[in-house]
Amino acid sequence: MRAVYRLDDRGQAAVEFAGTLPVILVTLALLWQAALIGYTFSLAGNAADAGARAGAVAGVAACGAAAREDLPDAWQSADIDCQDDGDLFRVSVDLPVPILFPGAVNFPFEVPADAAAPMEDPS
Template identity: 50%
Template sequence: MRLARIGAGERDRGQTVIEFVGVVPLILLLLVALWQCALVGYAFVLAGNAADEGARAGAAAEGDAGGVCQAAALHEVPSSFQGDRPNCHEDGGMYKAKVTLKIPILIPGVLNSFPVDGTAAHVKER
């Protein structure tokens, strides 16, 4: 019985598939981590912008400044990022707003966990 000799190109058959299968989970894990980082950054931007809009609206309000501030702040935040009610108050000559949002884990609106605070202050208009 004579054994057939395997050529150099045939010995590596399947090697690419094995490498691909080994690397795909790492690539997917990296994509999930990048997506979560993007959600964290977006939550920080939303919180800061909502606080700024709320403080600006509260500083210019002529009646119920707290209600106007809260409404303006909540208007800027998507429902999937909603956290606690905005904290709006006047402090000296400044009108301050603090917005706390929940950072979603992977899917906005499904599992929100870590709080993010955004604060802003504007000079009270008289």
């Protein structure tokens, strides 16, 4: 008696999942990277605002400290430029953009943010 082989779809779902898994993982990595870029923009803007507020009251030294105060460790290498511009105190912050994991490797570009605040009398 000859063996009869049935051709059916057993295992097809596993094959399709194995084929689409790389696409799913790449999509998740791209979404995570987009979230990190957006978070870096938010951090840069907040740091510039905090630095401008502190600098308008207490000067350049307070500006840099206030701008770095709330930055996570992975973004502490920020370039912060504080300037007393007459009636305004201007701050420019450039933050590195991490690749997938903050603190590991950064993209070769930085996210810029600028802020200004009117000078205040500290008394």
